Every structure is written in C-alpha cells, then in structure tokens.
Amino acid sequence: MSPETRQELAFRALRVREHALRMATAGGCFLGASLSCVDLLVFLYFRFLRFRGPDDPDRDFLLLSKGHDVPALYGTFVELGHLDPARLKNHLSASDAIYWHPNRRVPGVEFHSGSLGHLLSVGVGVALDAKWRGEGRRVVVLMGDGECNEGSVWEALLVASAHHLDNLIVLIDRNGMQANAPTEELIPLEPLEEKFRAFGAATRTVDGHDFGALEEAFSDVGVGSGRPRAIVARTVRGKGLPSLEGRVDRWFCDFSPDEIEQLLEELRGGASALIESEVRVVR
C-alpha cells in the first residue's frame, strides 16, 4: 500500500473518530467499542468493499453484527457522503431513525442488529444467495470478540463451512474486552484464530489498525479456497484517544461538552483530556 493511500485512509479514520466522539455526549454512545473498529470500517469501505452507495445493486454487503459500534459505521457513511452529518446529533432523539444500534431504515445499513450472535447466520443466507446467482458479491460480517461467547456464532460458522462459503468473511474486532471485563479474564477465547480454523475457516490474525496488513489479509486469506474466511483483527478499545485506550471501563461513554472538546484535541495529537465524568455501566 502506498504512503499516499495510507495517509488518505488515516485522514478518513481521524474524521470518523471525530464523528463518533461527538456522539458520546448528552446521553452518550458505545464509544470505546466504536473506536476499536474505525480503522476496519474505513479500510472496508474505502479500499475493499465494492460499494458505490446504499442502492448499488452490485454492492458487497457489510453486516455489523457487533451493532453497538454503529457510531463508527455512521461516521463512515458521513465520510462516504450518503449520511448527513447533522443527523449524528440526533442519535438520541425520537425524531430521527438513528439510535444506539443499527437501524435498517438508515440508508447503507443492510440489516438491523444489536442482539449479538445474529448476523453471521444472516450473512450465511446472503452469501448462499450470492453463490446461487453466480454473483461475485462478498459478505463481510463484523463481529466483536465478546460476541464469540454466543453459541449461534459457531452454529453459523459450521453451516458456512458446510456450504463452502468463501464469499463470506468474518472479521473479528479483537479488542480483548467485552462489556465489563477483559475477554481472557471472563471467558477465555484464545486461541481464537485456531477456533475459527477448527470450524473450517481460512484464517489469519492481523493488526487491525494497520491498513496495509488488512489489505494483504483481505486480498489473500482464503480467496477461492471454498472455505469461509475469518480474519482476527487485533485492535485497541478506545483507539486514537490515549486517555481512553485499553480501558475496560470506557465501553459506553457519556462525556460533558467540555470533555468532548478536550478529547477532540487529544485525537488530533494534542494534550491528554482531563476526564471527570463518571464511568457508565450499561450492561
């Protein structure tokens, strides 16, 4: 990947993080979980997915199974130009279709989610249909690592393997944390990549904040293999904001307007924000 491309993607990712951060006030949003997958979504929509817009009949499908990170998706839609940034301010208002989890009525959202462990099986259905029609359509299902606690994830993977769905890519936002605890302290998932391989997927683990590594993995792992593809992307909760990074207690965030301004500065490389808002526990 050229330095120019990296720079362009990094610029988009910064903008998406700003959009997500601005949603973390006056009621808040799942900011920590959103920031860990911003680079994944920016890579997907600006480098990988065939997506000329929400109505493009030939588009690849991105299914956000880890629905609480929707601020990152909406921020990406703003950068793609098909979502009015003014709507992000309404994400807690009854007057707008935007809320804490993905709503299919927002153009670009392929299916609603929020209940973990659902969209891999939905992705199996979309990928099966694409195979039958002989389409080149690819289906990426973005999941959380904590989400892998759900048995339905593994059921769906068995079926994806049985049907040789190499047009289905499972992308795991491996930030190492779930709602209240590090995954390895609660229900250990490692060796996670091996689990996906044992269930029949072609797999790789990559640095989820390295656009070049993501591009290499997506263009290589399991392409044409007859196996579903699983990419474990190692990420950091709260990525981009050193004062929040890697903190298990900064999953859902609701900051004061002043804290948001400080965090915006921090995001752009300024001094660390002074956060006094209390930790919110929502699950």
Next chain:
Amino acid sequence: MKSGRYEEALREIAEADDRYVVMTAENRAPIRHLPEALGERFVDVGIAEQTLVGTASGLALRGRIPVAHGLASFLTMRAFEFIRTDVGVGNLPVKLVGSVAGLLSEANGPTHQALEDVALMRLVPNMGVFCPADEEDLLLGLEAVLASPQPFYIRLNTRPAAVAHDARFALGRAELVLDGSDVAILTYGTLFSEVLRAARLLESSGLSVWLVNLRSLKPIDEQAVLEAVSAARLLVTVEDHLASGGLASTVAEILVAHRRTTRLLPISLPQRGFVPALYDEVLEAEGLTSTHIADRIRAAFSEREE
C-alpha cells in the same frame, strides 16, 4: 416411501418459482423427497434452529422466500429471539413450519411438546399464524400463506381430513362448519376432527351446534368469533395448546375489545403438559376424545340452563 400431499404441494410451488427455498433444521419427515427435487434450494442447516432462522432471514433479505421447517417446540422456543428480532421486526417473508405441535408429538414427552407455540408466534410483530385442521385444510391455505408478503408460522398438520372443507380460503377468514343455536364451538388444528364428532354426538342428544374452524389464528376472524357469541347460549373453545395466549385468550381479548360478555368453556391443554403416549391414548388420558368433549360441553350447557 411415497411423498405426502404437503410435500407434493410444496415441491410444485417451489419448482415453479425459484424464490422459494425449502429449509430445515434436520426435520425432514414432512419433506423427505425435496432434496432431490430442489437441489441447492433445499438447505438443511443441521440441528441449529437459531441458524436456520438467521440464514432464512439473510435469504429473505435477498428476495427469497424461505420455508423453514423444524420441530415446533425447538423452532418456536429455541429460536424465538431470532424469530422476533430478525424475521418479525425485519418483516421478512420467512415461512416457519412447526412439526409435531400440540398433541402431534405423541409419546415424545415434555421436550417435544409445543403447547405455547401459537401464543409465542402471535406475539411476534408482522407474523401470521396458520393452524390448519388437517391435510386438506393445510393444502387449501398453503398457497395463500406462502404467497403472502408477511412472515407466517404454519402449525403443520398432515392428518387426514374428517370432512370436505370449504374450498374458499382467505387469510384471516374462518370456516363455518355448522350453524346451530345452542352451543357455539370455536376450534383449530388437530382436534378439529374430534370436535366435529363431538358436535354430531351433541346433535344426536338434541343440542344444536354452531361450529367454526378458525384456520388462521393471526389474523383471526373477529367477525366469526362475534357471530358465534351471538349465535348460541354457550361458547366453547377447543385447542391442543395452553388456554393462555391461545384461542381462549384471543377470544377473551376480542370480547373485551367489543364490550361483549358470554359464558366461555375453554377446553385446552394443562401447563403440566400431556401424558406422553400414542395420539388416541393421549385423547383418552387427557379427556379430549369426542365423547369427553361432548360430555364436558353438555355438562357446561346444563349448568347454564339451571
């Protein structure tokens, strides 16, 4: 093994329209010959009801009409949240087919007894509920239910018909079978044939009977329920399902909404479930043979007359 008539009808519909995908969570008894007939448009996900419903939702999202089979208790309970959230909230035209619901699980025991499937499916937004009285009733309604743009739960019943049904089938319309004036009986599903025989017994002992086969429980034919209340002096509901959330509850909801009252005798299954045994023995053990039903109705009717 010969194909059943349900299987034949489904094969014809699916062969004529490639939007149809026949699916199952390894419940193949009613659709044994469809894998060869439909090729890749037959999908068996194995023993995985949640993935059955999720995959069906993904297919429906792409314009397919999945007809997804499972044992009624596992399909409606284990996958309930997928049904509510993906199929119902998504308003996708997924057709769920529940096998061996109610008494049809015979000797399987409590794990397989779906006594609350109708109640659960009634709760799902956009979901229709079709409970045919027998195989003929099923075939009369099948095409309309599959062609409907909404999701549907079919309480599968392929028992032979006890009577020639009214061939005019419309979604949400009940079938009036008898139009007497002493007792009005509302029923659906497997017990229809017992209820019909019970009605004949009541008639031979001098009571005239109004009998309705509801066919679809959601939407339900409210007019048919209200007419039954007006027609007779005692209203009876008969179902192989819990009264709570089933027909008895639904009728009560309709009566309250229309500010009507009546004397109601609900005949249903108890929450403890039914004694596991072959069908005819269950009817005996649970007091659901035509003779039992007629006796219970006669007793309630004479209580009213006192």
